[in-house]
Amino acid sequence: MPSYALLVEYDGTGLVGWQRQPNGLSVQQVIEEAASHLNAGVAPLATASGRTDAGVHAEGQVVQLAVSAELPPVRLRAALDFHTRPHRIAIRGAAFAAEGWSPRFSAVQRHYRYRVLNRAAKPALEEGRVWHVPLPLDAGAMHAAAQLLLGRHDFSAYRAASCQAESPLRTLERLDVVRVGEEVQILASARSFLHHQVRNLVGTLHEVGLRRRPVEWPRAVLDGRDRRAGGQTAPPQGLTFLRVDFPEPPEWS
Amino acid sequence: MPSYALLVEYDGTGLVGWQRQPNGLSVQQVIEEAASHLNAGVAPLATASGRTDAGVHAEGQVVQLAVSAELPPVRLRAALDFHTRPHRIAIRGAAFAAEGWSPRFSAVQRHYRYRVLNRAAKPALEEGRVWHVPLPLDAGAMHAAAQLLLGRHDFSAYRAASCQAESPLRTLERLDVVRVGEEVQILASARSFLHHQVRNLVGTLHEVGLRRRPVEWPRAVLDGRDRRAGGQTAPPQGLTFLRVDFPEPPEWS
Structure with a gap:
């Protein structure tokens, strides 16, 4: 077959x-x-x-x-x-x-994008595709905080209780936070992710973006390995699975 | 009040x-x-x-x-x-x-974008936002054809039968056709448009994109002033009213 x-x-x-x-x-x-x-x-x-x-x-x-x-x-x-x-x-x-x-x-890298609509007005065209955060986010502070999370770590603090992975060790290759017009977008790449890892990272960076927490806080959460210490799990509709890399990519017809 | x-x-x-x-x-x-x-x-x-x-x-x-x-x-x-x-x-x-x-x-310019999803697979994420055209479109030929329509003309050939405007004269300032990944986008600007004008322009350029008609054809349709000679009215869901220019723009809060 x-x-x-x-x-x-x-x-x-x-x-x-x-x-x-x-x-x-x-x-x-x-x-x-x-x-x-x-x-x-x-x-x-x-x-x-x-x-x-x-x-x-x-x-x-x-x-x-x-x-x-x-x-x-x-x-x-x-x-x-x-x-x-x-x-x-x-x-x-x-x-x-x-x-x-x-x-x-066989996948060697997975790429996700998380979209936050960061404006006062509710989503209309992008409803169901974005997390609506009406208060202004400091994308620069979020990006700086994100860079402290790169590399190979025990990501227990960003892992869902329901996660079935054997190990909490993951290597975060990219976690960029960029402002695109009214949106703040988070781009995450790794060989693999834990369950809810991207959404938990976004929910924690969100606290930095609102200036409720310092730039160093998401890294301190990581080091504490306690999920309860971090921010909320960002809602699912902002997340898109963009693409997967393979050593020998399929030749798509 | x-x-x-x-x-x-x-x-x-x-x-x-x-x-x-x-x-x-x-x-x-x-x-x-x-x-x-x-x-x-x-x-x-x-x-x-x-x-x-x-x-x-x-x-x-x-x-x-x-x-x-x-x-x-x-x-x-x-x-x-x-x-x-x-x-x-x-x-x-x-x-x-x-x-x-x-x-x-008071409006001095109106800007519209029309999105065509030009790939074999049906729309999923962009359903309701694009016109799905599965056969390959020649965006360069569409753009060349569009440039022959710029300026002040009698646009009767691109006007809906239901159009209530007193005059069919309009000044088309911009009609760009660009490929953006899997999409072909048409950007149209004018002080004002006739009813269905953008959708009729897109439906007529579509015939050029499929190479069923030569680059000169949409201009010949314009000069003939007969709506029945042009292409179909492109479906509404591909069209977005982007913005309006005013001599003194409102200061939005």
């Missing part, structure tokens, strides 16, 4: 996240059910580079699945993009997956 | 457009009903710089209304932004309107 890699975009609004859940529709379920049309009516198992939470979006999630239909990737892409309608899930690309390749374990 | 200018953003999805209609909810109705809370329960009349169609969005629509409550603009803005909830309509700014100022007649 041919194994395929898929490049997937979705709006996470109203979905329970990547993973199948008993309480609602997941991206995984929509894609697996779409793929059943190419697999003799049986939904195959789909695995993904990142198990995004409910309400989190993706521009470049990478998914693997195998189906019995032996289609060129360009036709598989079109078929799955058709069968995922009317959901806001688009199959942007497809490729044959190499033997032993895994979207999860 | 103090008269105010408002800077308004909205997502046009599911709305019948700016103007009140018997068949659904309009931006005008939402704003007028929000303002009734500041006007002894009576909805005042609101006028706008541009009467956007159903499904068309705005980043910087400008609106005028008068209410009996004598509030500083910063407080009026906050109150109207609150009372327009839960609609995807945001009051980004407010200012006192000068005597004789009109959002419609």
